[in-house]
Amino acid sequence: MSSSHAGIGKWGEVLTIVPIVAAGFATIVYLLRLYSRRLGGTGLATEDFLMGIGLLLSYGATVFVVYTAFNGVGMPSSSLPKWKETNLRFGSWMIQKFWAPSMAFIKISIVVFLQRIMGPIGIFRNICTALIVFIVAWAVTALMGNIFQCWPVTYYYKPYGKGHCMSHQTSFFETMGALSLIVDVCILCLPMPWVLRLHVDLKKKIAVVCIFSMGALVCIFSLLRLVQFRYFLTTNLASSSALESIWTILEMDMAVICGCMPLLTPLFRKCVDRVRTTTSKSTPHSNSHSASRLYARSGSNPSPHWAKFERLGGVDSKTPPHSEASGSRNRQDPLSRQGHNGDELDDDSSIELQGIAVHTVVSLSVESHKSAKDLLEKGSAVEPAK
Known part of the structure; x- marks a missing residue:
């Protein structure tokens, strides 16, 4: 009609x-x-x-x-x-x-x-x-x-x-x-x-x-x-x-x-994460592993200024949503967490500089191992003199 x-x-x-x-x-x-x-x-x-x-x-x-x-x-x-x-x-x-x-x-x-x-x-x-x-x-x-x-x-x-x-x-x-x-x-x-x-x-x-x-x-x-x-x-x-x-x-x-x-x-975050997951499946395993590791470290401690807006959706910015594997890597790597937490970078700055952040962590880790090795060598060199 x-x-x-x-x-x-x-x-x-x-x-x-x-x-x-x-x-x-x-x-x-x-x-x-x-x-x-x-x-x-x-x-x-x-x-x-x-x-x-x-x-x-x-x-x-x-x-x-x-x-x-x-x-x-x-x-x-x-x-x-x-x-x-x-x-x-x-x-x-x-x-x-x-x-x-x-x-x-x-x-x-x-x-x-x-x-x-x-x-x-x-x-x-x-x-x-x-x-x-x-x-x-x-x-x-x-x-x-x-x-x-x-x-x-x-x-x-x-x-x-x-x-x-x-x-x-x-x-x-x-x-x-x-x-x-x-x-x-x-x-x-x-x-x-x-x-x-x-x-x-x-x-x-x-x-x-x-x-x-x-x-x-x-x-x-x-x-x-x-x-x-x-x-x-x-x-x-x-x-x-x-x-x-x-x-x-x-x-x-x-x-x-x-x-x-x-x-x-x-x-929105869930949709973005789903797209990222779908994209990562189409990339080589090593690249996705590296990207996951970088994402976990860059997002482990967001800026306190950004945290207010992160709470808009009721999400605690101190515990960002990422994979369980990434969370276990963070728990097993206290040195890297300490190095990142000391920075006062904003959230996006951390993402953009995440390559530098990881490089710094690796350098600190290598330097700490070298220092420990040098101390052991010096100790062994001094021991016969006694």
């Missing part, structure tokens, strides 16, 4: 497909986050539960966006029967009830996560606490305002009897959207000073910045939603609410995705 026969129109198709696909993708990324936590060997943290609640609340908005798609959104209001227009207005009213709580839980989840990885840095912790308080106050104000914007509350979707709505409804929506955008920008900028102070090479620093900068996509959708309110008419929701609904859904789902990306580190 074509969409024209189904009576949902082109906008109805868009508002059915886009929300379902976006919600499905956000769900997959969140499940990968939980799996990544398991790979990292850590249990679920507070921010994981908060993000899960935010995702569940976003499903409510998704359901009612699809509900409006089957009740005339994108069509002229004059062409809709009264019951369909009532359903459309009710769906629009319900979307507002899920948007603010969902975004609040998602934002707080991200802030709690940032607060955790920044550790005991006082100013960042205070800023995070202030942001959480502001987000809670914003969400409560937005939710209460959306519920009681009309009196009785049913007058929003049944404007046929006695009742009234507050003046400047659209201005209220714009104010709440603008405050949400300001919070998004603050969350986006919050970790950047910390990231720029990481003592890692430029490539890794750029990678970390890119991961956190994905939050800019949330800001873009939030801005698009805010701009669309200029054309939002509560008296003609059928023809004015389609784009606003799309940006609302994409803002929530993209916030979930961006909030989960930094925690997928163990999963």
